[in-house]
Structure formats: structure tokens, C-alpha cells
Amino acid sequence: MKYTKATNYALHMIVYMIEHAQSGNLSLHTLADHFNVSATYLSKILTQLVKADLIESTSGANGGYALRKKMEDISYMDVIKATEGTGSLFECKFQEGSKCLIQNVMAEAENLMETYLRDKKLYEVAKIQIGKGKSF
């Protein structure tokens, strides 16, 4: 069980977009170049962030991506949910319906992590990294 690379990408995209919030739209091309990752794959991840309403996209010349949500409000968990999905980490395949004690414990553990990550905003990272150069 590991976070996917997509989540790593997504977190960095948001941080970068926070740092460049004044620069207008950032194109896929710009982002892919800067982070030196596959453009079309990155595109899918950015689209997930769009669908999660964290960022918005505009087509055409001078288009690209920009933050949609207030930057101070974007939490780690917002991003993680967008890329990892919303299901529980522990899902029993044997007796799916019945909520059991094991599942309750695992869910409560996940809740603790989740609550923490919902409180932590990516803005905090960005602020510190401004002036420190590239984050990736």
C-alpha cells in the first residue's frame, strides 16, 4: 500500500500553481516541461483536479490551468481524494455488507489521518518554498 505517483504529481501541481497564482493560466506544456514529466499523463491528473473543482481549465490560446478554489483552502486531502479516489483504504471483499469491528477500527484509523490532512493546507508549503526555487 503506497500512495500513487499520480498523487505526488498532483500535490506538486497545486503547490506550483499556488506559487504562480499571479501568472495567469499555466499550460500543460509549461507544467510538463517544468516538472519534466509526460505531458499526456500529467494531463489526466490535471483533469482529475479539474473534476474535483480544485483548479479550472480553459482551452485555446492563452488557456491552461488556474486555481479555482481559494488557495488557502486547498488541503492535502482534497488533492489525495482527487487522485486516489474516495473509497476506504481497507475494504473487505468477503462480507461486504456487514460492518464489522475490524472494518470499524481500520476506518477510524483512516479517519485520524484524513482529519489531519484535511486540516493541512498546501498553501503552507508553497509560502515557504517561494524564494527557495524549484520544489521538484
Add this chain to the structure above:
Amino acid sequence: MKYTKATNYALHMIVYMIEHAQSGNLSLHTLADHFNVSATYLSKILTQLVKADLIESTSGANGGYALRKKMEDISYMDVIKATEGTGSLFECKFQEGSKCLIQNVMAEAENLMETYLRDKKLYEVAKIQIGKGKSF
């Protein structure tokens, strides 16, 4: 990111072994039959639990598996570490050495979950399920 099926198996093995702690060794055959899962695959998982010193195994007739650690002390996290490994959930592949803020936040979140699961013992589930029949 999901817990593997192996973790699900392992948690249930421990619960079952706690419930049958008086019955002497439980053979792979017995366990695989009872839970109706692949014997050789289950074997690998049990071996992981042996290596984690949660249970012990003895070869030969009347051999099998039995708890090694005191049953009241076996936590969810003990089992999870045995099957999922000990690495962090979030591992950055880009600048591995440098501990950054993102990694710190993700690690702290994981810590909260971990601490909770280290405190929760599987014994509690077993006690309740005694008298309620099969757990799987």
C-alpha cells in the same frame, strides 16, 4: 492506494488463532480450509507473520501455527507491518534524500493512523466474536 488482500487474510488469521489459542497448533490445511482460501498463498502470509514473530510454526505431524506473542499485545499495526512492509505510504521518487515539508506532513498523518493502530489490539475483536460464529 488500498490495503492488500494479504493484510485482510493476516488479520483474520490472527483473530482466529486468538479464538483457538487453546486448541494447540493449527495447520495450514485447517486454516486454508476454514477460510476457504488458497493454501500455498496463505502459507506465504503465515510465514510473514512468523518472521514478524507474531506466531510460530512447527513442522511435522501435529505441527502447524500457534501464537507466539502474548495475544493481548498483538496490535493491528503489528500485523499490517508484517504484510505491508515498513516503508512510508508516501515516498517521493524525485529527491529522495531531502526531507521536505510535503513528506513531513504526509509522514505525520501516517503517524496518527499508526499510533492508533498500534494501540488497538486484535484481542478485542476476538473476544466479541467468540460465540458469534465464524468471522470470515
Add this chain to the structure above:
DNA sequence: ATATTAAAGACTTTATTTATCTATAATAAT
């Protein structure tokens, strides 16, 4: 010596993640 049991290794299958390629749609600039 034999039967019973676990462990280990090589391997296959399946599922998931990561990545690419191509076509389509939207928009701005000319």
C-alpha cells in the same frame, strides 16, 4: 522409514499504475 507438516523458489496469472498515441473539442488570434 513413513507420513505430516512448513518454507522456499520459480513461475503464472491478474490487476493496477503509468505512459503513449490519436482524435476531438474549445477558444483566441489573425
Add this chain to the structure above:
DNA sequence: ATTATTATAGATAAATAAAGTCTTTAATAT
């Protein structure tokens, strides 16, 4: 209108990881 620029979507491929099987070996009790 046409063209250039941009994002989205779908199909597919490649890479990696998880789940499962098969076979051999080692240990132990009878």
C-alpha cells in the same frame, strides 16, 4: 473563416505490483 493553441477523451501499450499455483526441500513426530 482559417489557423494556431490549448484541453479532453478514448483506446491502447508497457511497466509494475499483487495474487495465486506448482514443485521441491527441510523438519519432525509416529
